Amino acid sequence: PFAAGATNRFELRLPLLAESIEYGLRLTGRHGDIALDPEPHRILVLPDEPPTIRILSHTGDEFELRKPVQFQLRGTDDVGIDSLKLLYRKIGETPEEQPVEFAELEAHEFTAGATLDLSGLDLKPYDIVAVHAEARDGNVLSGPGIGESEVILIEVPPPPGDDGSQGGGGGGGGGNEERVNPLEMQKHILTDTSRLPHDPPAKDRIPIRAEQLEALGYVEQLREQADTVTTDFVAIQFSLELRMAASAMKLSARHLQPYDRKQALTAQELAIAALTRAAVLIPEDQQMPGQSEDAGQDGQPKITLKESSSSSSSESENSEERMKELLAQIEQLIAEQEALNEELAAAEEGSETASDPSAEAQAQLGQRSSQVAQTAAGLPIPTGAQGGAEALSGLLEEAGNLLGQASGEIEKQALGQALQLGTEGEGTLTDAAELLRAALGQADRILSEANELPAGYAPLIEHYLRAISYEE
Incomplete structure (x- = not known):
C-alpha cells in the first residue's frame, strides 16, 4: 500500500x-x-x-633482447569489462599471459598501457613472438564475452654485426622475375586471419584461404627441390621442416572453411615456426637445395623455381583454352547452386510462393562438380598457382561431396541442414573459381608486395628464400 508523504518507490523483478x-x-x-x-x-x-x-601501438618493431616491449591498448564494452590481459608465446609454443591494469571508471571505453617482459621465453636471434590482447566482460548468463585483438609479431634481430648488408638482395635471372617469399606470405596470412571477426562473411574469408593455398604451393615446390638432395644432412632437415610447414598450411586452409578461428591461427603459427626453423638451417656459405648453378655469385644464396613450359606455343594456347572452358563450367555450377540455395531458403522460411527444392537437381550438381574435378586433375596448372591442379581438383571434389550430402538432406526434408551444406558447397566452388582465375592471370585480388622488413630482419630473408623467383 502507498502511504501519504512517503516516497512510494518500489522494486519489481x-x-x-x-x-x-x-x-x-x-x-x-x-x-x-x-x-x-x-x-x-x-x-x-x-x-x-x-x-x-585493439593494440594501438607497440615498440616491438625495435625489439632488443633483455628490453621490455611497451603496449598501448584501447577497448570498449557495452556493460563493462572484468579483465584485460596480454597473451604471448614464442611461435609454435604454449601461450603465457600477463594481466593488464585498467581503470574501473573507464571500463566502457578505455585505454590502457602495459609493459611486457619477454626475458622468460629464452629468446634467440631470429625467434618470432606472437602477442595479442584479450578482454573479458562480466556476463554470467551466457558468457563471459571475450574480445581479442589482432596478432602482432615481434621478431628477434640477428646477432650484432650480422646486418644483412653482405650482398645485393638477390639479383640475377633477368628483369621480369617475380620474387616470392612464403614465410612473409604466411605472416601476412596470420595477421589478416587475426583481424577477422569470429563469424566472418565468405567475401572476407575466401581471399585469405586462397592466399594460404598459394603459399602452400610455393612451399611444396621448394620441398620437391630439396628432396632431390639425399646426401646432405642440411638439405634433409630443410625438407623435413618444409613438410611440417606444408602440413600446417593444409590445416590452416581446412579451418578457414568452415571457419574455426582458434584452429586456423594455431596452424598458421605452426607453419611460421617450421619456416623459421628452415630459414636458420642454411649457412651463408652453403648452396641451398635446388638453387641454380649461377646462384650465389653475388655472395648470397638463391633458389630459382622455374615454371614448366610447353613444348610449343600451340600446346600452351590449348591448355589455356581448356582452363577457360573449365572456369566457365565452374561459374555455371556456382550460378545454379546459388539459385537452388535461394529456393531452399525460401522453402525453409515457409514462403507461399516458394517452390519445392529438387533433391534430384541438387544431386546432379554434386555429380557434375565431381566430374569437373576429374577434368581439373589433368590440367597443366603449375603447383605455384595456389596449390596447382591437385588443389583445384580437391576443392571441386569437396564441393561435389557437400552438394551430394545436401541432396540427401532435401530428401529427408531437413531443409535447414541442406541449405547449410549447399551454402558451403557454393563457397567451395567459388574458391575453386578464384584459384583457376589466378592460374589464368585473371584474379581480381593481386598479391601486394611485402612491406619493408623491420630493422635486423633482413638476414633471415637473405638466408631463406630471399631470391626465389620465377624465370621465363
Missing part, C-alpha cells in the same frame, strides 16, 4: 525471457476506484555484446 516485455500500471483506491495508465510501457532486453580490444 521480472524474468527477462523475451526480447521485449510490456507492462501497464493500475492503481486501486481505498474505496475501490481504479486508475489505469492508458499508455503501455516496454522493457527492451538487449544482449550483452562481447568487448572489443
